Structures are given as structure tokens and as C-alpha cells.
Amino acid sequence: LQMSSLQVSEEVRQFLKTPTFDNWQWEDAEIMVLLQVMYTDLDFIAAFNIEPEVLQQFLFEVYRRYNNIPFHNFKHCFCVTQMMYGLIWLTDLKSKMDSIDLLIMLTSAVCHDLDHTGYNNAYQINARTELALRYNDISPLENHHCAVAFEILEKTESNIFRNVSMDQYKRIREGIIKCILATDMTRHNEILNKFKSILPAFDFNNRDHRDVLMMILIKVSDISNEARPMEVAEPWLDCLLQEFYNQSDVEKLEGLPVTPFMDRDKVTKPSSQTGFIRFVLLPLFIELANLFPCLEQHIIDPVRKALDYYTEMEKALEREKQNRAQ
Ligand SMILES: COc1ccc(NC(=O)[C@H](C)Nc2nc3c(cnn3-c3ccccc3C)c(=O)[nH]2)cc1
Numbered sequence: 001l002q003m004s005s006l007q008v009s010e011e012v013r014q015f016l017k018t019p020t021f022d023n024w025q026w027e028d029a030e031i032m033v034l035l036q037v038m039y040t041d042l043d044f045i046a047a048f049n050i051e052p053e054v055l056q057q058f059l060f061e062v063y064r065r066y067n068n069i070p071f072h073n074f075k076h077c078f079c080v081t082q083m084m085y086g087l088i089w090l091t092d093l094k095s096k097m098d099s100i101d102l103l104i105m106l107t108s109a110v111c112h113d114l115d116h117t118g119y120n121n122a123y124q125i126n127a128r129t130e131l132a133l134r135y136n137d138i139s140p141l142e143n144h145h146c147a148v149a150f151e152i153l154e155k156t157e158s159n160i161f162r163n164v165s166m167d168q169y170k171r172i173r174e175g176i177i178k179c180i181l182a183t184d185m186t187r188h189n190e191i192l193n194k195f196k197s198i199l200p201a202f203d204f205n206n207r208d209h210r211d212v213l214m215m216i217l218i219k220v221s222d223i224s225n226e227a228r229p230m231e232v233a234e235p236w237l238d239c240l241l242q243e244f245y246n247q248s249d250v251e252k253l254e255g256l257p258v259t260p261f262m263d264r265d266k267v268t269k270p271s272s273q274t275g276f277i278r279f280v281l282l283p284l285f286i287e288l289a290n291l292f293p294c295l296e297q298h299i300i301d302p303v304r305k306a307l308d309y310y311t312e313m314e315k316a317l318e319r320e321k322q323n324r325a326q
């Protein structure tokens with residue numbers, strides 16, 4: 001996996017800051033370079049004295065620890081990190097938050113699904129896997145992703161934080177743990193409600209407010225595929241359903257409870273998406289847009305278009321089913 005960060009043009013560097021970036025156009029080796037560009041263009045290299053070869057080793061270890069499964073793979077890690085990077089520039093967060101918080105957010109996105117096996121927490125708990133046992137059924141996957149991140153960071157040659165102070169390292173570790181654990185979707189309403197409650201008097205100088213915002217930003221980045229152009233987003237839904245169907249097939253074989261929206265006999269692409277967009281994605285994005293109005297046109301409009309697209313598809317499927325029934 002050869003990479004050097006010299007060959008990225010100014011045009012690509014600008015494109016990388018937008019939510020329309022198409023991950024499918026790039027090889028893994030090029031994606032590794034694009035991830036380095038993000039750390040460089042946010043001035044983390046200078047601000048935290050990160051040595052380029054250590055950053056490369058860190059990203060290579062990360063690359064190695066993601067698995068080749070349909071959805072929660074290294075390309076997903078890149079998409080989430082690239083969306084986080086785009087949100088940082090779109091909302092001008094550099095002028096509102098400390099650089100160390102931005103470093104926490106970007107690194108959390110890079111590491112947030114490390115060593116995902118393609119089976120969600122419900123499966124881990126029902127099947128009483130080693131992870132569920134180790135983490136007592138408490139966000140087993142997210143605890144594992146975070147533990148793997150710090151296994152990588154414990155090694156000197158891949159510890160991008162090895163030149164920061166003890167206090168900075170403590171703050172970075174606390175922040176990454178909070179952000180990665182926040183990606184457990186069973187905590188979705190808990191975190192969204194907390195954000196809603198502080199929004200009316202949001203204060204960037206309030207540590208608790210900043211912590212909740214960081215959790216909301218990684219959550220938004222994590223499930224934001226439908227904010228991208230349809231030709232980028234639709235393949236991701238196919239990958240996701242592949243992983244979900246694989247899990248529900250195994251659950252059926254093992255006599256374990258099957259999650260309805262993962263069951264290939266129950267779910268269709270449009271039906272899974274219209275519900276998700278209406279009840280999960282839009283409410284979350286609309287709350288964030290309350291704080292950053294510019295996200296209306298960059299993130300919310302594309303999601304409304306996706307909702308229209310899947311609603312139309314759902315109706316067409318319905319009509320087809322009626323015709324077949326007659
Ligand atoms: C509250 O917990 C939830 C809520 C909804 C869902 N997922 C869905 O409703 C369906 C399957 N669709 C869906 N789920 C998605 C998307 C993006 N990420 N994502 C996802 C993937 C893994 C785990 C959880 C989610 C939300 C997406 O575009 N669509 C999964 C968990």
C-alpha cells in the first residue's frame with residue numbers, strides 16, 4: 001500500500017471539504033493519502049507535532065484493523081471521516097472550537113468502527129458473544145472499536161499523539177471514548193434529547209455543550225449516506241442491506257431473534273429508507289441545522305430529495321404489487 005501525500009491537487013483538496021465527495025472514485029491507497037490531507041489541512045500536524053511517518057503508520061494500522069465486510073469496512077470509515085471533515089469546514093468550526101476538539105472528532109471518525117464484524121449489538125448480546133461477555137452487554141461493539149483504537153495508539157510507531165502533553169492526551173482520550181461510544185444507535189434518543197435541551201441556550205464556552213455537539217456531529221457523520229448524491233448513496237444502501245441480510249440469515253440459522261428491518265423476507269430498500277429518513281435522519285439533521293443554518297441546503301435538501309425518491313419507489317412497488325394481485 002504505497003502512498004505519498006504530494007500528488008493531491010488543489011481542486012481535490014477543495015472537493016474533499018464538500019458532502020458531495022464520491023468515495024467510489026478512489027482506491028484505498030489514494031484514500032489513505034486523502035486522510036493524511038485532512039490532518040494536514042486542519043493544521044493538526046503543526047499544532048500537535050504529528051510526524052508524517054507516524055500518521056502514515058497510524059492510518060496503515062487503522063486500514064489493517066477494518067474488516068472486509070459489505071458495509072462497516074474501511075470505505076465506510078473514510079465516508080464518515082470525510083463527512084466529519086466537510087461539516088467542520090461547512091460550519092466553520094475552526095473558529096468556534098479548540099483545535100484539540102476537532103482532532104478528537106476527526107480521529108474518532110477514523111476509528112469509530114474498527115474491527116466491526118458485521119453483526120450488530122443485538123446479535124452480540126443475543127448470541128452471547130465474547131464481546132458481549134467482555135463488555136457486559138453495554139455497547140459491546142462501540143467499546144471494542146474504541147479499545148482497538150487505543151491498542152493502535154499505544155504503539156509508539158503509530159501513536160499520532162506521542163508529542164502532546166499528558167493533559168492534552170488525557171483530554172483527547174476522554175473525547176475519543178465519548179465520541180465513539182456515542183455512535184451506538186440504541187443511545188440515539190438519549191443523545192438527541194440532550195442536544196435538544198441545550199440548543200435554546202447553546203454556549204460554545206460550555207464544556208458539556210461542546211461534548212454533546214461533538215457526539216451529535218459524529219452521529220450525523222456516521223449515518224449521513226443519504227445526504228450524499230444518489231449515485232454515491234444508493235450503493236451504500238445495497239452494502240448495508242447485504243450486511244443486515246447476512247446477519248438475519250445467521251440469526252435464523254442459530255434460532256436467535258431477527259430484527260425486522262434486517263429480515264430479507266420483510267424489508268425492501270424503499271421501506272427501510274423512508275422510515276429511517278423520516279423518523280431518524282431528518283429529525284437529527286434538523287436539530288443540527290438549528291445551530292448551523294447553512295446545513296439546510298448542504299445536508300437537509302439532499303436528504304429530502306432522497307426521501308422523495310424512496311417514497312416514489314415505495315409507491316411504484318405498491319402499484320406493481322396491486323397489479324400482480326389482480
Ligand atoms: C434506532 O436504531 C436504529 C434505527 C434505524 C436503523 N436502520 C434503519 O432503519 C434502516 C435499516 N436503514 C438505514 N440504516 C442506516 C443508514 C445509514 N446507517 N445506518 C445504520 C447502519 C448500522 C446501524 C445503524 C444505522 C442507523 C441508512 O441509510 N439506512 C438502525 C438502528
Ligand SMILES: [Zn+2]
Binds near residue numbers: 076080112222
Ligand atoms: Zn459507522
